[in-house]
Amino acid sequence: MVNKITPDAFWQAPSIAQPPALDEAQVILDGQEIENPDLSITEMEDGSIVVDLSPSQSTQDKDEGHDANLVDEVADLGGIATQLLDAIENDLQSRAEWLATRSRGMDLLALKLEEAKGDVGNTSAPVEGMSVVRHPLLLEAVLMAWSNARGELLPASGPVKVVDEGQRSSESDRLAVALEKDFNYYLTKKAKEYYPDTDRLLLMTVFGGSGFKKVYMDPMRRRPVSESVDAEDLIVNNAATDLRNAGRVTHRIRMRPAVMKRMKILGVYRDVSLIQPNPEYDTVERKEAQVEGIDLNNHALEDKEHTLYEVYCELDLDQFAPEHFKGKGLPLPYRVTIDKDSREILEIRRNWREDDEDCEPKTTFVHYPYIRGFGLYGWGLLHLLGNSTAALTAAWREALDAGMFANFPGFLVSKLAARQQTNEMRVPAGAGITVDTQGRPITDVVMPLPYKDVSQGLLGIMDRVKDAASRVASVTEIKVGEGKAEAPVGTTIALLEQASKIESAIHKNLHQAQSEEFELLADLFRDDPESFWRGNRRTPTKWSQEMFLRALNTYGICPVADPNVPSHVHRIMKAMALKQLQGANPDLYDARAVDAQILKVDRKSTRLNSSHRL
Numbered sequence: 001m002v003n004k005i006t007p008d009a010f011w012q013a014p015s016i017a018q019p020p021a022l023d024e025a026q027v028i029l030d031g032q033e034i035e036n037p038d039l040s041i042t043e044m045e046d047g048s049i050v051v052d053l054s055p056s057q058s059t060q061d062k063d064e065g066h067d068a069n070l071v072d073e074v075a076d077l078g079g080i081a082t083q084l085l086d087a088i089e090n091d092l093q094s095r096a097e098w099l100a101t102r103s104r105g106m107d108l109l110a111l112k113l114e115e116a117k118g119d120v121g122n123t124s125a126p127v128e129g130m131s132v133v134r135h136p137l138l139l140e141a142v143l144m145a146w147s148n149a150r151g152e153l154l155p156a157s158g159p160v161k162v163v164d165e166g167q168r169s170s171e172s173d174r175l176a177v178a179l180e181k182d183f184n185y186y187l188t189k190k191a192k193e194y195y196p197d198t199d200r201l202l203l204m205t206v207f208g209g210s211g212f213k214k215v216y217m218d219p220m221r222r223r224p225v226s227e228s229v230d231a232e233d234l235i236v237n238n239a240a241t242d243l244r245n246a247g248r249v250t251h252r253i254r255m256r257p258a259v260m261k262r263m264k265i266l267g268v269y270r271d272v273s274l275i276q277p278n279p280e281y282d283t284v285e286r287k288e289a290q291v292e293g294i295d296l297n298n299h300a301l302e303d304k305e306h307t308l309y310e311v312y313c314e315l316d317l318d319q320f321a322p323e324h325f326k327g328k329g330l331p332l333p334y335r336v337t338i339d340k341d342s343r344e345i346l347e348i349r350r351n352w353r354e355d356d357e358d359c360e361p362k363t364t365f366v367h368y369p370y371i372r373g374f375g376l377y378g379w380g381l382l383h384l385l386g387n388s389t390a391a392l393t394a395a396w397r398e399a400l401d402a403g404m405f406a407n408f409p410g411f412l413v414s415k416l417a418a419r420q421q422t423n424e425m426r427v428p429a430g431a432g433i434t435v436d437t438q439g440r441p442i443t444d445v446v447m448p449l450p451y452k453d454v455s456q457g458l459l460g461i462m463d464r465v466k467d468a469a470s471r472v473a474s475v476t477e478i479k480v481g482e483g484k485a486e487a488p489v490g491t492t493i494a495l496l497e498q499a500s501k502i503e504s505a506i507h508k509n510l511h512q513a514q515s516e517e518f519e520l521l522a523d524l525f526r527d528d529p530e531s532f533w534r535g536n537r538r539t540p541t542k543w544s545q546e547m548f549l550r551a552l553n554t555y556g557i558c559p560v561a562d563p564n565v566p567s568h569v570h571r572i573m574k575a576m577a578l579k580q581l582q583g584a585n586p587d588l589y590d591a592r593a594v595d596a597q598i599l600k601v602d603r604k605s606t607r608l609n610s611s612h613r614l
Contacts, residue, residue: 066354069347070320071270077345081338084311088250092282094238098377102208102232103287105382108389109142109207110134112291131400135392137466138385141473145206145370145381145506152507152561153202153514154195158184160518163556172554178541179551186532194226201228201368205510209380211368213513214251215520219268220259223531224524226517231377232284234365235309240376243365251365253308254279260306269346274339277306307340312351312364320350322359333361363520368513370506381473388469395462399454406453474502507566514559522557 071077114132153159162180164172187194198213205211210231218225233252240246255263257277263269281289281296289296314331321332333351338344352359369378435442525532529545565571575598582589 066350069267069270069349070317071345071348073319074317074345074348078343080315080336080348081343081345084248084309084313084336084338085340085343087248087313088235088309088311091235091237091248091250095235095377098238099232099283101386102382103283105138105208105386106284106287106291108134108138108382108386108393109291110136110139131397131404133393133396133400135389135396137392137469138381138389141381141385141470142203142207145503146203148503148567149202149206149507149510150199152566153510153559154198155560157560158188159514159560160184160187161558161560163558164554175547175551176555179555179557182532182541182543183557191223191225197228198226202510204228204230205368205370205378205380207380208382209370209373209378210376213366213368213517214364215366215517215524216364217524217528217531219266220262223534224521224528226521229365232282236376238375238377242376243367244363246376247314249312249365251310251312253310254305255308256305257302269337270344272342272344272346274306274342274344276301277304277341279305279307308346309338309340311336311338312361315348317348322357324357325359332359363516366513366517366520369509372509384473385469388465388472391465392462392469395458395465399458399462402452402454405449474506504564504566507561508563511559511561511563514561518557518559522552526552 074080110133158180160180160183162176162183164176201211201213208231212229212231212234213226214229215224215226217223229251235250235252236243236246237248243249260269260274264271286296312333312335315334315336316329316331317334318326318329321328321330325332335347335349335351337346339346351361353362367376367378370381371379371384373379373383435446438445526549529543529548532548533543562571565574578594579598582591582594
C-alpha cells in the first residue's frame with residue numbers, strides 16, 4: 001500500500017481520526033515524488049501523525065541505548081536529589097570567601113560612576129564630601145592582558161591550525177588545508193557565538209584568574225558547542241585541585257521557561273511539572289548587576305528563569321553498570337540535572353563512553369587558568385593587584401582631598417563674629433562678603449585651619465607602589481625604542497624576554513587550555529560528522545563522512561597561536577633578529593626566504609609541519 005503525503009495536508013488537517021496503515025510512503029515535495037524516502041512516521045495519541053524526514057538525526061533516536069535518559073527507571077529519585085542538593089550547598093559554603101573576594105574586586109575595577117557628594121550610605125567615602133575616585137591600575141592591567149590574549153588566541157582569520165607530523169604529499173596538503181579552512185569557517189561563521197563568548201571568557205580569566213569552557217553536543221542547535229561558563233556558575237568543592245580529580249562538578253544554569261519547554265519537547269528532560277521559579281543570586285551576580293545598573297529583582301513573572309544544577313557526579317546505580325562492574329557497589333560517573341526550586345530530577349545519563357571498559361568520566365569542561373593557584377581556582381590580576389589598587393585608591397583620595405582643603409580651607413570663627421545670618425562664609429572667586437568683627441582685627445576673629453597641600457613624600461610612595469605592582473603583574477611598558485641603535489639584536493631580545501617572563505608563562509597556560517578545547521570539539525565531530533556541515537548550504541568543501549573522519553584522524557587540531565610567542569612584539573623582534581643574522585652571514589641564508597618569513601609574521605594561520613619549512 002502506497003500513501004501520498006503532502007506538506008499542505010498536514011497544515012490543513014493536523015488531526016486524523018483513523019490514520020491508514022503506513023507501511024510504505026511516498027512524499028511529494030515541490031511537486032516531485034520521492035519514492036521510499038528515508039523517513040520515520042509516528043502515530044500520536046490524538047490520532048495525528050508525525051513524519052521525520054531525517055530520522056537518523058532525531059534526538060529521540062539518540063536518546064536510546066547507552067546515552068538514554070535513565071530517570072524513569074530509577075526508583076529513589078527523591079533520595080538522590082536530596083543527597084546532591086545537600087552536597088552542592090556544602091560546596092557553595094566552601095567557596096564563600098572566594099566569592100566575596102571576587103565581588104569586592106569588581107569595585108576595584110572602577111567601572112561604576114559614584115558621586116563625591118552625599119551621605120555615607122550613598123557613596124564609598126567614609127565622610128561626606130570625600131573623593132570617591134578609584135585608581136585605574138587594575139582596570140588598565142586587565143585591559144592590556146585581555147587585548148593581548150584576544151589578539152593571540154582569536155585572530156580574524158580563525159583560531160585553528162592543522163598539525164601534520166606525517167609525510168607530506170599534494171593530496172594530504174589539500175586535505176589538511178581544507179580541514180583547517182573549514183574548521184575556522186565553522187568557528188567564525190557557523191558558530192557565531194564562539195568569538196564573542198570566548199572574548200568575554202578571556203576578560204573574566206585575566207581579571208579573576210579562572211575561566212571555564214563547556215564543550216558539548218547541543219540538542220537544540222544539533223551541533224557541537226563550546227560555551228564559556230562563569231567561574232561563579234561552576235560549583236566545585238575548594239578541596240579539589242583539578243576538574244579531573246573532582247568527585248562532583250556542578251554547572252548552575254539559568255534557563256528561560258521557553259527553553260525549558262523546548263528541552264522537554266526534544267526529550268532531553270523529563271516532562272514533569274515544575275513550580276514557579278524564584279531564582280536566588282549570589283554576591284558576585286548582584287555585584288555584576290550593580291555595576292551594569294541592572295535590577296535583578298525587577299522581572300516579570302513569566303521572565304523569571306529556572307535554576308538548574310547539572311551535576312557531574314558518581315552514583316551507585318548497579319542496574320545501569322556494565323556487566324563486569326555489577327554487584328561490586330562501585331559508584332560510576334553520571335550526569336544528573338535537578339531543578340533547584342522544585343527539587344525534581346530532570347535527567348540521569350551515563351557519563352562515560354560506551355566503548356570504555358574502565359568507565360572513566362567524559363571530559364566536558366576546560367579550565368582556562370591565568371596563573372594556577374593553590375587550589376582549583378587560579379590567580380588573576382585581581383589577586384596580583386587588588387591590594388596595590390586599594391592602596392593607590394586611598395592615596396589618590398587623600399591627595400585630592402588635601403588639594404581641595406588646601407584651596408578651600410575650613411576655618412574657625414570667634415563667637416563675636418558668629419552673629420551673622422550664616423556661618424558658612426564661602427567666598428566665590430572674584431567676590432567678597434562682609435563680616436562683623438565687632439571692631440576687632442579680622443585675623444583675631446577668623447582663623448583658617450592649617451591644611452597642607454599634597455606632599456612630595458605621598459607622591460613618591462604612590463609611584464613606588466605602582467611600579468612594584470606593575471612589575472609583579474608584568475604590565476610595565478617595555479621601552480624597546482630606547483637605548484643604543486647599534487646594540488645587538490640578541491641583547492634587545494634578552495631584555496624583552498626578561499621583562500615578559502610572566503606574560504609568556506600565562507600565554508602558555510591559555511594556549512594549553514585552548515588546545516584541549518579543540519581536541520574535545522574534534523571528538524564530538526567524530527561522534528557526529530554531519531554536524532560539521534549540517535544546515536550549512538555553503539560549505540567551502542564538499543565533505544563526505546569517510547573523508548572528514550580520515551582528515552580528523554590524520555591531522556591534529558591546535559590553536560593557531562604560537563605557545564612560545566606571547567605577543568606581536570616578540571614576533572617582530574624575532575623576525576628582525578633573523579634578518580640581522582642573514583645580513584651578517586649572507587652566504588648561509590636565502591635572503592628571499594628570510595624576507596618572505598618576515599612578511600608572514602601576521603599570517604598565523606599557516607599550516608604547521610614538523611619541520612615548519614620556509
